Amino acid sequence: MAGQTSTASANLKKKRLRSQILVIAAIVLVFIVCHFITGGRLLRTNNIKAILTQVTYPLMVGLGMMFIFSTGMIDLSVGAQVILAGNVGAIAVEILGLGYPGLIIGTIVVMIICELLCTSCSLFIGIPSWVAGLGCALVFEALGMILVDSQAEALGTAIVYMKKCNALGQFPVIFIIAVIVFIASYFIFNYTKFGFNLRAIGGGGEVAEAMGINRKKTILLAAVIGAVVIAIGGITQLSYTGRFTPTSGMGSLSGIFKSLAVVLISGSFSRIFNDAVGCLVGSFIVAGLFNVLTLVGVPSGTGQDICLGLVVMLCGILASLRYKGVMK
Amino acid sequence: MAEEMLRMEGVSKSFGPTKANRDINLVLNKGILLGLAGENGSGKSTLASMVCGMQKKDSGKFYKNGLNYDPHSPADAAAHGVAMVVQELGVVGNLPGVVNMFLGKMDPYTKGPMVDLKAMKRDAKAVFEKWNLPLVPLDVPAGSLSIEQRKIMELARALITEPDFLVLDEISQALSQDNRQVLYQFIETFKSKGRTILMVTHDLEEMMEISDEIAVLRDGVIVESRAAGDYTMDELKRLMIGREVSGDYYRDDKEERYEDEVVLEVRNLTVPGKCEDISFDLHKGEILGICGLSDAGIHEVGSAMFGLEEGRRGSIVVKAENKELKKTSDLIKTGGAYLSKDRDAHGLMLDAGIGDNLIVPSVKELSGPAAYLSPVKTKALAQRASEAFEIKSSGLGHVVRRLSGGNKQKVNLSRWLVKDLKYIILDCPTRGVDIGVKAYIYSVLKKAKKDGIGVVMISDELQEAMGMSDRILVMKEHRAAGMLSRSSDFTEDKIMEVML
Structure with missing residues (x-):
């Protein structure tokens, strides 16, 4: 029995490894094919730099969402939170003159507060997390508008534009930060007690609680860690673009659309890659796809979104192929 | 002391x-x-x-x-x-x-x-x-x-x-x-x-x-x-x-009794690594037991017949209609039913109410014009199934997850047994049920047999298989090791000998 068990286990690992290699090889192959389709522009050094830069924001926000969503909390107010927190960071730099410390601390603290508020609405009041998320999104969007309107006036502009503290958004710094965030997230998620606890809460809350895991504490901690990761993504994005434009009427959702796609792709590949690696693979797929579509002239917002939707579904189909289900 | x-x-x-x-x-x-x-x-x-x-x-x-x-x-x-x-x-x-x-x-x-x-x-x-x-x-x-x-x-x-x-x-x-x-x-x-x-x-x-x-x-x-x-x-x-229970709830006859007519013809059923080359005929009015040690592949035969296993080979034919079962819906269309051993994972909608669980297999029969489901009809069916199996609950809205194991199994079984079936595949039907429900399930199986329904009963319990089956297909290492008959071969020693 023990021999059979280790063989079964080893076979499963081999199959998983084979699938991983296959998926990565397929992505590389698609990139090479697309290189020729785009007339040799895709894999040019400058374009590779652009892709590596474009990977960073969906990846970091996706990783942050992974922490939050893994506990079963579907928080769709993340986009509104980043806009609000980012603008607080930008105001700290441009109006208060607090430089990098102001940018980093302001953005992270506001992001943590917003995420904890939203999570608490669901956790302590009992509102379904997606309802709490949508409600909070409207509130955070409105707060972002009010804040920016009041502060931009002082700058004489329509929005708060961050002209200083742009080093964090430059290549390769932005990419190095994303790599560090990915490695840290990967280890927290897969090799720490907290990581296992939060996955246990998401996978079977009653079992986890019965095993002595403090559900509320774990979910709140996941919210904090997720918020920090998303905030780092927000800071680098703000340094890169110089602004977060406030929106209303759930417009903030479009700002995290690519990150949501990354999380969806990661979920599709959950039998092949663990969630963190799935986010990495997903962010390369998303960034690569948008880059290629832009290079071949597919209109953004419509054609590009259709392609992204199809790719997300295709990933799900490919990952489910030949799934055997229960192991004997 | x-x-x-x-x-x-x-x-x-x-x-x-x-x-x-x-x-x-x-x-x-x-x-x-x-x-x-x-x-x-x-x-x-x-x-x-x-x-x-x-x-x-x-x-x-x-x-x-x-x-x-x-x-x-x-x-x-x-x-x-x-x-x-x-x-x-x-x-x-x-x-x-x-x-x-x-x-x-x-x-x-x-x-x-x-x-x-x-x-x-x-x-x-x-x-x-x-x-x-x-x-x-x-x-x-x-x-x-x-x-x-x-x-x-x-x-x-x-x-x-x-x-x-x-x-x-x-x-x-x-x-x-x-x-x-x-x-x-x-x-x-x-x-x-x-x-x-x-x-x-x-x-x-x-x-x-x-x-x-x-x-x-x-x-x-x-x-x-x-x-x-x-x-x-x-x-x-x-x-x-709280009252006298008659001594034996199994069958009291010692002969295999079923009609010549074949309901299901299974030939060379194979799922690589799970079950190999399984062939048998299920007759009208027959209870065919399937037994074996763990990992012998008995449960996979059931799930493969239902169409749940990937890479299935061989054929399963409903003889009356000469229809080959290729996917799960074929089984239901031809008057068949399947009950998984893992009722929580593969049988029940745990977060839905008892009523919803009870009507699910009968939705097609209950549907009226424009697929309208009459609340009166659906409630009546759910009520009938619930009462027939004496499901202990606060009502049809009681969430299944909150039921005891035995009551869950009652829901799982009763929703199929209120239908007009020709054959049924049961994987450990009495798992987690008490003696009263067990006796009831066996009486239902006896009635089903009498009504000419063919029953494949996969069981981990030898006593149950011997007590209820006309024949027992014994499996060993994913293959059929023998087919034993009620009249001559039903002793624990004999079955264990084939199993081992």
């Missing part, structure tokens, strides 16, 4: 108006196994879950080793040396087995921020070895393990904390013959160390055989508690039900 391990004094528990346990007084001594007998809904699982901290008692006291014991959570119970393998608790499917085993107990394996998975795996394996339990894959997500492997893993998980008091709630019914023997050996070893077991099982033969003492619960009250050897089987049944 025997030394006391756990004492319960005046323990009561209610859920709204339902009194699940009333004034329970019970003493469990060291080194014994106390079997808790009772019908579904008699309060056995509630009592077990209070002992292991999953539920709070309303009143009364527990004393463990003479000291007040009032667990506020399973983790607290574990800290007091009480561990459990209970019905309601399972595994976290998305986490590897090794992580599941140490959930909530990872502190000793934490080095800085990291968890030492290697050390956890090493210690997990040591638990399997120490208690002679068959090792299950620990690296793969627990959700991908079979129900039997999961139960064994849950047992090993319970043993990690070195408990001196173990609660086992219907564990054996998930196990095949050989692994039941492993469980019995484990129980002997555990008891020999002066440790105590509180066991809930619906298999009364098993309870009589392995228990030192038996306490009988009826309507939440202990009606009798004494040495197991002092009970007779009929007396135990009478105490559980």
Whole structure:
């Protein structure tokens, strides 16, 4: 029995490894094919730099969402939170003159507060997390508008534009930060007690609680860690673009659309890659796809979104192929 | 004089108006196994879950080793040396087995921020070895393990904390013959160390055989508690039900009796690595048992017939319509039904109400013009099924997840049996049900047989297979090892000989 068990286990690992290699090889192959389709522009050094830069924001926000969503909390107010927190960071730099410390601390603290508020609405009041998320999104969007309107006036502009503290958004710094965030997230998620606890809460809350895991504490901690990761993504994005434009009427959702796609792709590949690696693979797929579509002239917002939707579904189909289900 | 391990004094528990346990007084001594007998809904699982901290008692006291014991959570119970393998608790499917085993107990394996998975795996394996339990894959997500492997893993998980008091709630019914023997050996070893077991099982033969003492619960009250050897089987049944139960609920005829007409023709059914080259005919009015040791492939035959297994080869033909079953919907269209052994994962909509679960297989028949489902018709059908099987609940809106194991199985079965079936594939139909429901299921099977329905009954219980089948297909190492007939071959020795 023990021999059979280790063989079964080893076979499963081999199959998983084979699938991983296959998926990565397929992505590389698609990139090479697309290189020729785009007339040799895709894999040019400058374009590779652009892709590596474009990977960073969906990846970091996706990783942050992974922490939050893994506990079963579907928080769709993340986009509104980043806009609000980012603008607080930008105001700290441009109006208060607090430089990098102001940018980093302001953005992270506001992001943590917003995420904890939203999570608490669901956790302590009992509102379904997606309802709490949508409600909070409207509130955070409105707060972002009010804040920016009041502060931009002082700058004489329509929005708060961050002209200083742009080093964090430059290549390769932005990419190095994303790599560090990915490695840290990967280890927290897969090799720490907290990581296992939060996955246990998401996978079977009653079992986890019965095993002595403090559900509320774990979910709140996941919210904090997720918020920090998303905030780092927000800071680098703000340094890169110089602004977060406030929106209303759930417009903030479009700002995290690519990150949501990354999380969806990661979920599709959950039998092949663990969630963190799935986010990495997903962010390369998303960034690569948008880059290629832009290079071949597919209109953004419509054609590009259709392609992204199809790719997300295709990933799900490919990952489910030949799934055997229960192991004997 | 025997030394006391756990004492319960005046323990009561209610859920709204339902009194699940009333004034329970019970003493469990060291080194014994106390079997808790009772019908579904008699309060056995509630009592077990209070002992292991999953539920709070309303009143009364527990004393463990003479000291007040009032667990506020399973983790607290574990800290007091009480561990459990209970019905309601399972595994976290998305986490590897090794992580599941140490959930909530990872502190000793934490080095800085990291968890030492290697050390956890090493210690997990040591638990399997120490208690002679068959090792299950620990690296793969627990959700991908079979129900039997999961139960064994849950047992090993319970043993990690070195408990001196173990609660086992219907564990054996998930196990095949050989692994039941492993469980019995484990129980002997555990008891020999002066440790105590509180066991809930619906298999009364098993309870009589392995228990030192038996306490009988009826309507939440202990009606009798004494040495197991002092009970007779009929007396135990009478105490559980509250009335006389006729001695034998199996078939009383000794001949295989069925019509010549073949309902299902199975030829060379193969699922690589799971079952190989299985062929048989299921006749009208026949109960065909399928038995084998664990991993023999008996459950896979059922799931392959239903179309759940990938890479299935061979043919399954419904002879009356000359229709080959290729996918699950073919089985339902041709008047067939299938009940999985794992009713929670593959049978029931756990978070839906009883009513919704009961009408699901009959939606097509109940549909009116424009697919309109008449609330009157659907409620009537659900009510009929619920009453026929005496499902204990607060009503048709009662969420299935909140039902006892036996009542869940009643929902699972009754929704199919109210339909007009030609054949049915049952995988362990009496798993987790009490003697009353068992008797009812057997009577339904007898009636089904009389009505000409062909029944494939996959069973881990030899007594059940011998008691109800016309023929038994015995499997060994994924293949058919023999087909035995009721009139000549139905002895335990003979079947075991073929199995081994």
